Amino acid sequence: MRLGLSANEAYLLILAGLVLFSAAATAYGQWLLGHASDGAKQQRIAIVNSRVRASWSLILIFAVAFALGQPGLLVVFAFSSFLALREFIALTPTKASDHWALVIAFYAVIPIQYLLIGFDQYQIFSLFIPVYVFLLLPVLMALRQDTERYLERVAKVQWGLMISVFCVSHAGAIMALEVPRFQSSGQLLLLFFLLVVYFSDLLEVMASALLGGTPLRSNANKTRKGVFAGGLGAVLIGASLWWLTPFRFWQAILMSGAIVVAGFMGGLVLSSVKRSLGARRWDTEIVLTRGALDRLDSLIFAAPVFYQLTVFFFL
Amino acid sequence: MFDSFKLLTPIVWLTRLLVGAYPQWIGCAPAATQRIYFANHTSHMDTVVLWAALPRALRANTRPVAAKDYWDKGALKRRIAIDELNVVLIDRNRDDPSHDPLDPLRDALSSGFSLIIFPEGTRSAQALPGPFKSGLYHLGREFPSVELVPVYLENLHRSMPKGELLPVPTMCSVRFGKPVQMAEGESKEGFLSRARAAVIALSRA
Numbered sequence A: 001m002r003l004g005l006s007a008n009e010a011y012l013l014i015l016a017g018l019v020l021f022s023a024a025a026t027a028y029g030q031w032l033l034g035h036a037s038d039g040a041k042q043q044r045i046a047i048v049n050s051r052v053r054a055s056w057s058l059i060l061i062f063a064v065a066f067a068l069g070q071p072g073l074l075v076v077f078a079f080s081s082f083l084a085l086r087e088f089i090a091l092t093p094t095k096a097s098d099h100w101a102l103v104i105a106f107y108a109v110i111p112i113q114y115l116l117i118g119f120d121q122y123q124i125f126s127l128f129i130p131v132y133v134f135l136l137l138p139v140l141m142a143l144r145q146d147t148e149r150y151l152e153r154v155a156k157v158q159w160g161l162m163i164s165v166f167c168v169s170h171a172g173a174i175m176a177l178e179v180p181r182f183q184s185s186g187q188l189l190l191l192f193f194l195l196v197v198y199f200s201d202l203l204e205v206m207a208s209a210l211l212g213g214t215p216l217r218s219n220a221n222k223t224r225k226g227v228f229a230g231g232l233g234a235v236l237i238g239a240s241l242w243w244l245t246p247f248r249f250w251q252a253i254l255m256s257g258a259i260v261v262a263g264f265m266g267g268l269v270l271s272s273v274k275r276s277l278g279a280r281r282w283d284t285e286i287v288l289t290r291g292a293l294d295r296l297d298s299l300i301f302a303a304p305v306f307y308q309l310t311v312f313f314f315l
Numbered sequence B: 001m002f003d004s005f006k007l008l009t010p011i012v013w014l015t016r017l018l019v020g021a022y023p024q025w026i027g028c029a030p031a032a033t034q035r036i037y038f039a040n041h042t043s044h045m046d047t048v049v050l051w052a053a054l055p056r057a058l059r060a061n062t063r064p065v066a067a068k069d070y071w072d073k074g075a076l077k078r079r080i081a082i083d084e085l086n087v088v089l090i091d092r093n094r095d096d097p098s099h100d101p102l103d104p105l106r107d108a109l110s111s112g113f114s115l116i117i118f119p120e121g122t123r124s125a126q127a128l129p130g131p132f133k134s135g136l137y138h139l140g141r142e143f144p145s146v147e148l149v150p151v152y153l154e155n156l157h158r159s160m161p162k163g164e165l166l167p168v169p170t171m172c173s174v175r176f177g178k179p180v181q182m183a184e185g186e187s188k189e190g191f192l193s194r195a196r197a198a199v200i201a202l203s204r205a
Helices: A007-035 A039-091 A096-118 A122-143 A150-174 A186-211 A224-240 A249-283 A292-314 B010-019 B046-053 B075-084 B103-110 B135-142 B188-203
Strands: B022-025 B035-039 B062-067 B088-090 B114-117 B147-153 B173-176
Touching (some): A007 A039, A007 A186, A039 A096, A039 A150, A096 A122, A150 A249, A150 A292, A224 A249, A249 A292, B035 B046, B035 B135, B035 B188, B088 B103, B103 B114, B135 B188
Parallel strands (some): B022 B173, B035 B147, B062 B114
Antiparallel strands (some): B147 B173
16 A cells, blocks of 8 residues: 555545545535525536435445445445345336346346355356346247247346346456555545545536536536536546555556546446436436436446546556 | 334335336325225235335335235234234125125224225235226225325236235325315216326326
């Protein structure tokens, strides 16, 4: 560990910093909201505040990862996968004949994927859903002999699993990476990764609210200017955390950049997915979707990208 | 007999985890008024889901009406039905013709409980309800002060289609509509089709 700290000290330092940041930002956001003059401004502040509030769930994840170690973290991410898949399937027009495939997806695939990570089966964990489940699901669905929109239904369930289980589970796998360079650890790497993911989203929304401009088609809360400025800010935050990681300073910049870009792409792709699954619900009052996918969207693409890059270059 | 101070029971937690059961109060607000909630019926989970969508204070005073031949079988089902949901069991078989199956419902209404009923009488394969049985009409006539609230359970038919054992997790919403008033001298058929139309209208809300 650089800066003369032990891994645990560094972790707790960052955690304490984040708690202070969240408390201050939450309080300041509330104060701003109370003093905002017009409705449009209030709305912009409320959107930023909702992102600030998300930092508390980040703190919870960090605390769990620290106190309970990887098993606790995996339970948290398995639960997130469950909520995301639940949301994905709720939006997808499945049929009664898909029932068994869906039962398997929820009650077998999710636990198996996370158990594989928990028991260090890294070869199988990265193949399980893209290969084994990919072969098993269409068989299960073909056995029901319902060929109406068959390929479409199989593809949607597979996509749901890739997005909400395969991709999300990589975040849990980061913690198990053994990266001894510069006395870093998987735990610190996870901290680095999640902080960059979180701040890229927060800063993009904040910069969009401050700088204005035309909203993106994929996300009405972000503007092009805001995304550039916020993304740059997140890269700077990532770079300033270089001492946590097994990366050199310039490598930390590139890795943060990869996370920010992948996170943005994830948001873009998921917004297209949601629109194609039924934009009606997303434009009007959202009741069916309590936003599990929305909250995870930047993590979903960034996690496998960051994991693979780290494995490829630093392991 | 039941404990209104009970925290969220495991069954409510489990229901929310599995299928969401998010309430949407469209045509009325949650209130302690005595009510009959009537809904479309597509799965075994309907009873629990509608009940779990109510605020806790109302749950304590609301009893689902459930078929005796299904819920009175097996220790687990009976425990859920009697201890948790405090159901009113209704005898669908009618072995004794002089015995009116609506009597237990009348008793519950007279003692001030709200009821949850599924007026189709059985589960249907589609989301939209089939024709209603007449029980709702009779109860509405005999208890004019009780509000008749239409409810639409969205998405639940996908979670547990008829004949399947395990529910697939999904997110369903429970939509509460505007109470249906019975008009003076309204015919049974007229009222029942109007009540059914009120549930169907909620499916498009």
